[in-house]
Amino acid sequence: MPTYFYFLLTLLKSINLSFGDADRSHELEPDNINCPVTTFPRPPFCRKPCSHQEQCRRGNKLCLCDGECGLSCISKSINCHPLVDLPNGYIQTPTGFLFNSIAEYGCDLGYILIGPSQRRCQGNKEWSGSRPVCRPLLKCGPPPEIPYSIYKLSPTSSINEENELDSEAHYSCISGYRDTSQTKNKIKCSLNNKGIAFWEEPKIVCKAQECQDPGIPLNGFRSGDNLQFPHTIEFSCAPGFNLIGSAQRMCTSVGEWSGEQPLCKPIECPRPTDPLHGAVIGSSLSFQSVVQRICLAEGVWAGQNPYCEEIKCPPLPIIWNxxxxxxxxxxxxxxxxxxxxxxxxxxxxxxxxxxxxxxxxxxxxxxANCKVPKIRNGRLGQFSDGELIPHGKKVKIEVWHQCWVFAICWLRLRAFKILAPAPGYHSLIIICFLNGAGGNFSPELASSRSTGWHGD
Incomplete structure (x- = not known):
């Protein structure tokens, strides 16, 4: 029985300890509470980011503050490499080369520290920042760098990039740039009021050469608005126009455009050939010129080649008689x-x-003419039977017992061609007979075929 209670007590202690450790595993080190929030993207040398200890259990690591990297999974056994001695100066590492150890730099008397005074052992086993140097108080380092400029030292001798007092640096702009400061272009190594050597502030300002606005060609376009060295602009033309000149021009180092000024010239079609028995009229061969065909933007004529057809009238119909x-x-x-x-x-x-x-x-x-017919009980005026009378002539019909009518000679075209002159044929047979009413006679008209008489 005591053995059983002893076993149970040991088990409870073990469980208690585990729970206690688990609770503490979510706590951060006191130094981590004020850790700066890292910016994105994180530097490439940073380790895995974290926000609590649980994220760093694998590999026996801790969630620690790693400077600009922020909270990261770091192994506490990290050591940075020993630091190289600082000429004319010293290095102090109170906590050694462990993670987050600080190395402090200082210079001997008569020298000044150029660079960071402290460096930290990072999670990537490298020291932060760059290695500083100690320069003599009475000597200047390299002259300041000015964008798009170069300098020449006088005197030219420079040992370990250290320049004696009264040394001068003469500045000039590189090709394609010009000085717009209108001030002196040289500086001197001098002493300040603390007895430390320094370079005067250079005044030179180098700006890119600028070319004149080349404009935009008529019926064209331009891509690019920066007219300074060494930028390039491009030209193109509207449909139906050819670019003559440079499609691309660069503002050169002397402030002038390369190439030739472009023009947009209308596309010309080849002159159409003269059609058979005809000629091409018109002298303009430019895009959209219209004759009977249109010159297209591709430089070809729209439509079919024309041709000339002889004018002919249709055959005349047959003339009867x-x-x-x-x-x-x-x-x-x-x-x-x-x-x-x-x-x-x-x-x-x-x-x-x-x-x-x-x-x-x-x-x-x-x-044709009409032939005088025989009329019973009458006659055609003074004309005899069988006599020919011209078409359209009016004649008086005389009938016995004072009965009379008028007849006109007319022609109905026959359905066949008459190859020789022929006498006319009457179409109306006139007959006068006694009516028996009032002693008047009326003519009787009978139809025939071709020519004949028409009564009024």
């Missing part, structure tokens, strides 16, 4: 219309083929 004299139907030709002998010519005597491909006149009509 007549004919056409001349068979040329081309533009400007003239044909004459003829009627057979004994026919009446009604219409134009000729026709001309005009520019629109049409004849100036329609074909005429050639009308």
């Amino acid at each position: 007549g004919y056409v004299e001349g068979d040329d139907t081309s533009y400007g030709s003239i044909v004459v219309f003829r009627c057979f002998e004994g026919m009446s010519h009604i219409g134009a005597p000729f026709a001309k083929c005009e520019e629109n491909g049409k004849w100036s006149s329609n074909v005429p009509k050639c009308l």
Whole structure:
């Protein structure tokens, strides 16, 4: 029984201890509470970031403050390498070379420290900052660096980048830059009121050479607005225009543009060839010039090649009882219309083929004569039976017992061509007979086929 209680007590102590350690594992070291918050991105030499101890259990590490890296997982067994001696000075490391140890730098009498006075052992096993140097109080280091400038020392002798009092540095701007300060361009190594050597503040200001605004070509574009050395601008043209000159120009070190000033010239199409039996009219071959075709932006003509077609009038219809004299139907030709002998010519005597491909006149009509028919109980005025009367002539019909009518000779075109003059044929057979009412006679009209009489 006592053995059982002893075992239980040991187990409870073990559990208590574990819980206690677990609780303390989330606590941070007192020095970590005020650790600076790191900026992003973190320096490449920093270790894994953390916010509590649980994140650093693997590898037996602790969540510690590592300077500019902020809270990081660090092994407490870290040691930095020993520091190299400082000529004309000394180094003090009160806590040795462990993590977060501080190395303090100082210079001997007559020298001044140039660089950081303290360096810290970091989590990457390297000391922070750069190694300082001790320079004599009566000597200057290298002259100050001025952007886009170089300097020349006088006297030229310089040992370990240390320059004697009254040494001078003559500044000048590098190629492509010019001094805009309008002040002296040299400085001297002098003593300040504390007896320490220093370089005077240089006044030189070097600014890039600037080229004049080259403008924008008509019907073109420009990319880039910085007109200073060594910047470049680019030119391009609108569709339908070719760039003549430099598409890219750089502002050179002497303040002038390289290349040639560009122009945007309209694209020209090759002159179209003359069509057969025709000619090309117009002298402008530029983009969007319009004749009957348009010059496109690609430098080619739109549409099909034109051709010239001879103007011809259509064949004339057949003239019944007549004919056409001349068979040329081309533009400007003239044909004459003829009627057979004994026919009446009604219409134009000729026709001309005009520019629109049409004849100036329609074909005429050639009308035949009417033959006097036999009339019962009457006659056609003074004309005898079988006599020919011209088309359109009016005659008086005389009938017995004072009954009369008028007839007009007219022609109905036949459905076949008459190759020789022929007498007319009447279409109305006039018959006068006794009506039996009031002693008046009325003519009787009967139809025939071709030419004949028309009664009023």
